[in-house]
Amino acid sequence: MSSTEPKILSIDTSCDETAAAVTSGLKILSNVIASQVKTHAKFGGVEPGVARREHQKLINPVIQESLKQAKIGMEGIEAIAVTQGPGLAIALEVGIEKAKELAQKFQKPLIAVNHMEGHLLSPFAQDHKGERGISYPKFLALGLLVSGGHTELVLMKDFGKYELVGQTLDDAAGECFDKVARILELGYPGGPALSKMAQAGNDGAFRFPIPLKWSEDLNFSFSGLKTAALYLSQKLGDINSEVKADFAASFEKAAVAHLVDKLTKAAVKFKPKMILIGGGVINNQRLQREVKEGMAYLSIPVHLAFENDLLTDNAAMIGISANFKFQREEFVKDPEKLERIPNLSF
């Protein structure tokens, strides 16, 4: 077990997505995601949902596909990694049971990974040629993780050494985008649709309050923005698509300002040498741009994963985390007893 670039099969079933990936060190050999949006044609018309049985239907084909794309068989795999939490208990369980089964059957060591560490380390991922990704990490690092289920600020002193320094007190940012999209009747999940619409809007048309602006702590709150959006839509009544675009742009401006405000406060406080950003909401172009601009002002480099599929939930990022755990020989001592931890934190 002395491989410097161990080939690891990783599984993530933390919420909606059934995902499997093969990594070799930090190189991504495959990254397969059965999502509601993308792959249901490929996997025989099954629409993956949150349900356990959907994960159960999809887990084998997704794992097979990840091995096939990586052109590797189980004999070439050196360890199995799986997301232990945080997430939906009944969904996590499917991945964990499958990982245990494979580890037992093929006599491979098992690595348990925190899904949020996966998001945090996603900027370290390299393509299959070993290009892209962070080459010379500098610590202290500060992470901003923004997704449908999480909004967190994390300090990273080294690999495996983390401290949660801020988090949302109510709704996650992505959830807020989806809910405001629902208020604007943009369907579900409407966050990306809202952001697209916002590009054509005037972000000064409506004034949304920036949450916790005067608070020095590093926590987030999105519930008030959601309620402000609700009240505004009730006041406006029926609106045409032009006003909707203005609404979306004005809301997005405030939501992004809130995220950048807290990130900046954390950066000023801890003076990190690099910023790591991850999670599905990082796909939002305005957020990416304003984070980069804000941190450029403080001369702190910002790193994010080299492709969008590494920002949303995926198993390749679990493989990246697992690679560092493999190097530290942090294997699950008694795989039989590995249990899901739905509220796992840093």
Add this chain to the structure above:
Amino acid sequence: MAEKILESENQTQELARQLISQYHQELGEKALLFALEGDLGAGKTTFTKGIGNFLAVKQPIRSPGYILVSEYPFSYEGDPKKLFHIDLWRVQDFSEAQTLELPQMLRPGNIVVVEWAQKIPEMIEDLISNPTKVKAIRIHIDQTAENERSAKIDELN
């Protein structure tokens, strides 16, 4: 049925604290189920924060809108129990809700708070069909003005 006017988030949390203290002693023999009905922004998560506050749950109660179920440990008369916070906002139908395994959560001493309970009336009926195991309270919240909610509270069994 009781009706309350709520004019702030504090009042919503206060209502939750009142209700949980009123039914707290049931936990010795039963699970408590709070079925929360109300639209976006009604204050359902705010209500649940009040429950968590009364139970001295350490972590902040956050919306489980995305992961559907959050669980928080608390202690009842020295015994470890669980508060399950369920959000059916994203759940499309009854059969999807069924996979969340609510019956397993309803062990004596546990508390289950279900947001968007209006999506699963049949299932709620089913869950409370054994009144010796579960005490269920419905809180229906309507927004009546910009900063005003009306809450209708009734015992389901």
